[in-house]
Amino acid sequence: MVNRVLAACGALLLPLGALADDWPFMTFETAPFLPPQISVTKSGATDPGYIFVGPRGNQERGTAALIYDEDANLVYRGPQEVTANFKVQRLFNEDVITFWAGDMMTLGFGYGTVHILDNTYREIYTVKLQEDFLSPDGQPRDSFIDLHESHVTNRNTLLVTAYNVTQRDLTSVGGRPDDYMLDGMFYEIDIATNEIVYFWSALDHIDDIPFEESKQKWAEDVGSQEKPWDTYHINSVELMDDGYIISLRHYWSGFFVHNNGSILWQLSGEKGAGDFEIDDSAEFSWQHDIRIYNETEEGFVMNLFNNANTPTNEVAATTGLSFDVDKTHRTIKTLRVLNDTDDVIHSVSQGSYQLLSEETSHVVLGYGSIARVKEFDANNNEVLTVQFGEDNAVASYRGFKCQWKATPFWNPTLVAQRTGPESVQIYMSWNGATEYDNWAVYSSQYSDGSDPKFEARVQRTGFEAAIELTGLTSGYLQVTAQKGDNPLGTSEVVSLES
Ligand SMILES: *[C@@H]1O[C@H](CO)[C@@H](O)[C@H](O)[C@H]1NC(C)=O
Ligand SMILES: *[C@@H]1O[C@H](CO)[C@@H](O)[C@H](O)[C@H]1NC(C)=O
Ligand SMILES: *[C@@H]1O[C@H](CO)[C@@H](O)[C@H](O)[C@H]1NC(C)=O
Numbered sequence: 001m002v003n004r005v006l007a008a009c010g011a012l013l014l015p016l017g018a019l020a021d022d023w024p025f026m027t028f029e030t031a032p033f034l035p036p037q038i039s040v041t042k043s044g045a046t047d048p049g050y051i052f053v054g055p056r057g058n059q060e061r062g063t064a065a066l067i068y069d070e071d072a073n074l075v076y077r078g079p080q081e082v083t084a085n086f087k088v089q090r091l092f093n094e095d096v097i098t099f100w101a102g103d104m105m106t107l108g109f110g111y112g113t114v115h116i117l118d119n120t121y122r123e124i125y126t127v128k129l130q131e132d133f134l135s136p137d138g139q140p141r142d143s144f145i146d147l148h149e150s151h152v153t154n155r156n157t158l159l160v161t162a163y164n165v166t167q168r169d170l171t172s173v174g175g176r177p178d179d180y181m182l183d184g185m186f187y188e189i190d191i192a193t194n195e196i197v198y199f200w201s202a203l204d205h206i207d208d209i210p211f212e213e214s215k216q217k218w219a220e221d222v223g224s225q226e227k228p229w230d231t232y233h234i235n236s237v238e239l240m241d242d243g244y245i246i247s248l249r250h251y252w253s254g255f256f257v258h259n260n261g262s263i264l265w266q267l268s269g270e271k272g273a274g275d276f277e278i279d280d281s282a283e284f285s286w287q288h289d290i291r292i293y294n295e296t297e298e299g300f301v302m303n304l305f306n307n308a309n310t311p312t313n314e315v316a317a318t319t320g321l322s323f324d325v326d327k328t329h330r331t332i333k334t335l336r337v338l339n340d341t342d343d344v345i346h347s348v349s350q351g352s353y354q355l356l357s358e359e360t361s362h363v364v365l366g367y368g369s370i371a372r373v374k375e376f377d378a379n380n381n382e383v384l385t386v387q388f389g390e391d392n393a394v395a396s397y398r399g400f401k402c403q404w405k406a407t408p409f410w411n412p413t414l415v416a417q418r419t420g421p422e423s424v425q426i427y428m429s430w431n432g433a434t435e436y437d438n439w440a441v442y443s444s445q446y447s448d449g450s451d452p453k454f455e456a457r458v459q460r461t462g463f464e465a466a467i468e469l470t471g472l473t474s475g476y477l478q479v480t481a482q483k484g485d486n487p488l489g490t491s492e493v494v495s496l497e498s
């Protein structure tokens with residue numbers, strides 16, 4: 001049933017609102033947010049960090065970049081918008097938050113901007129791509145960065161993917177001489193200046209990536225500008241020595257692009273295809289998020305998210321895979337298969353593989369069209385599952401666990417509600433703040449909060465804390481978020497009149 005609905009929509013990202021669900025949401029007195037109430041199950045020791053997701057699907061006020069802790073508390077909600085790739089990365093030796101926001105096309109890609117925030121949530125860089133692009137709806141846009149990749153490199157550049165609509169002769173695959181298709185491109189952009197330092201287009205390499213080999217077959221209902229043929233579906237880019245590795249979902253392959261633009265090898269998940277021989281457990285298809293580690297002259301470790309399923313074809317368990325790639329002998333051996341055998345997932349689109357640390361070897365998989373994030377330990381056992389919506393109704397393109405310390409540039413929020421002539425219920429929160437652990441509550445006779453009188457101390461309890469104060473007739477209140485006795489931020493003064 002679920003499969004049929006998805007197949008009918010034919011979209012790779014999500015049939016928005018196609019499935020009703022009654023997933024619970026959190027509400028607050030101090031903010032108009034409506035994020036999903038996540039459910040967290042732990043079955044072992046986990047690595048430190050917060051859960052970073054960008055859910056979208058069924059309700060606007062939960063469609064935002066979201067951070068949760070492992071006790072299922074909301075920590076941060078970003079602006080209400082469609083996001084992707086929300087995570088912590090290193091830029092100029094600092095931890096920063098990066099995310100894509102923009103228009104998501106029903107065809108399964110997007111046009112938008114990458115936002116980079118510091119640990120006060122100030123936007124310190126805004127990365128845009130303002131080349132001459134054609135989109136399915138023909139609309140001009142301020143920036144054409146695709147949603148799939150926003151990877152900060154160790155040379156402080158940003159690697160992004162891009163999809164352009166263009167016309168080609170597709171008669172070799174059964175199409176028309178003037179059909180529309182999607183090019184698969186990537187850009188390396190200097191973050192500080194927005195200058196393009198590298199550009200590559202799959203259409204310049206049809207000899208190495210022939211149309212005929214796309215697993216996404218041309219069909220009668222594609223080929224218009226509104227619904228171009230999605231030949232390649234580029235979804236990750238990463239630096240390697242002397243070049244880049246890209247993931248083309250529709251070729252079940254990673255391709256190595258040399259700095260001079262040439263494709264030097266293809267690493268296919270299909271036996272007998274590409275330039276490497278793979279072992280039985282190394283087969284993969286419709287993959288996402290190819291990541292490279294420990295590269296030498298002889299080889300490297302490659303990790304990826306193996307969807308193994310499509311909206312029209314449910315085949316096998318979706319897994320996280322890690323490989324030992326031997327460049328000399330052109331062989332691939334499987335190192336790790338991540339599969340929660342108690343909760344086998346078939347993710348038909350999107351997804352991510354994040355190695356949390358080389359010390360613990362823990363991995364976090366984001367399951368894309370399935371609203372779950374799982375952490376696995378060094379023995380490939382599931383130790384954490386976070387669910388943030390109903391499967392196939394809510395999705396987060398990727399899902400991460402990141403360590404993050406932030407003290408927002410905005411003030412904590414205080415809301416006071418009179419509950420009687422001398423009693424007041426107050427609520428306080430500080431969206432995005434990670435460092436405070438308690439609140440100090442003060443009253444004052446003055447609207448500027450001067451000559452404060454200490455009223456109460458309230459422990460941090462999740463996103464929003466509350467306390468009822470008695471014996472207050474009139475005056476003003478103000479709260480301070482503290483770490484121990486150390487004040488980190490103070491709310492506005494709130495009047496008890498009105
Ligand atoms: C995108 O394709 C259009 C043709 O449809 C072409 O005019 C334009 O130059 C292409 N843009 C890029 C950045 O290649
Ligand atoms: C790019 O470099 C590789 C490796 O040196 C070489 O085999 C290939 O021919 C070069 N391609 C171009 C277009 O120069
Ligand atoms: C890279 O090599 C080091 C040293 O051998 C090893 O500890 C680490 O686990 C390797 N990383 C990956 C991702 O395999």
Ligand SMILES: *[C@@H]1O[C@H](CO)[C@@H](O)[C@H](O)[C@H]1NC(C)=O
Binds near residue numbers: 342
């Ligand atoms: C994943 O686990 C399920 C349930 O045990 C099993 O049927 C399936 O073969 C496993 N798949 C892989 C690739 O390990």
